Amino acid sequence: MAVYGKILVAIDLTEEAPQVLEKAKAIRESSGAEVILVHVVEPVGYAYGGDIPMDLTELQEQLDKAAKAQLQSYGTQYGVPEANLIVTVGRPESEIHRLCEELSVNLVIVGSHGRKGFQLLLGSTANGVLHGAICDVLAVRIR
Amino acid sequence: MAVYGKILVAIDLTEEAPQVLEKAKAIRESSGAEVILVHVVEPVGYAYGGDIPMDLTELQEQLDKAAKAQLQSYGTQYGVPEANLIVTVGRPESEIHRLCEELSVNLVIVGSHGRKGFQLLLGSTANGVLHGAICDVLAVRIR
Secondary structure (H helix, E strand, O other): OOOOOEEEEEOOOOOOHHHHHHHHHHHHHHHOOEEEEEEEEOOHHHHOOOOOOOOOHHHHHHHHHHHHHHHHHHHHHHOOOHHHEEEEEOOHHHHHHHHHHHOOOOEEEEEEOOOOOHHHHHOOHHHHHHOOOOOEEEEEEOO | OOOOOEEEEEOOOOOOHHHHHHHHHHHHHHHOOEEEEEEEEOOHHHHOOOOOOOOOHHHHHHHHHHHHHHHHHHHHHHOOOHHHEEEEEOOHHHHHHHHHHHOOOOEEEEEEOOOOOHHHHHOOHHHHHHOOOOOEEEEEEOO
16 A cells, blocks of 8 residues: 555554554555554543542553553564654544644554444544544454 | 455545545555445435425436446546446445445445534444444545
8 A cells, every 4th residue: 555655553452453453564564654553541530530539640650651561562563663652641533633643644544343333422433533534544344 | 555355445426536536546556456336326215205205216217327327437537347336226334334245345445524523423424334344444535
């Protein structure tokens, strides 16, 4: 796909990430595109509400650190240089859109479950990325 | 993108179709993939309710005919053989999903406006295709 010069691959850190990475690797190998790997850590405040006042800084730091280590391991495995590994904190869709603009990305690759109904209403990441994206989006079907 | 051997390109017949076709052409040229072009005509009954009893058969036939002519013209322009041009009637998402299965397609290419809000709730074609797709989906950003 020499059509795209710069590809942003957005992964979660579940056991599904390698499926997206394998596809991205195949596309890079057939095209010579530059690949940037990104994982967006959601702020822990999103998950742990605001009901009980507590300091979440340490938990957030631990999550960030674990994400960085995991991303680095994927980077080594899939031949993505360290300078192209990004861990950022925020809403996945917004962060991915921001990075696309800032880094002049031509294509975003994300995983997609192809789920319907509730998942559609709640909004999957693939769906969120698709809407509002300034570049093309490739949704890799997770099996 | 030698990653994908068989690509289904789903287009509407608006002035936006060439943007999707150009991208599909570039991908085919860099990969040698087989390209199938499809346009789904929505049944006129969907648009013209059921309030007034009238025979819509002729209108439907005219729409189908116009769609076939337009698709054929795109086929000539973008080098897609006639055997790979499909006009079908139904809901775009369902028809595209059905064709993917029946034709063992690896990748669907659709146009996407990247719109948010209402368009998301109402469901764009790109969104509908993404959810429930059995293969990868490339959403080409319409400009």
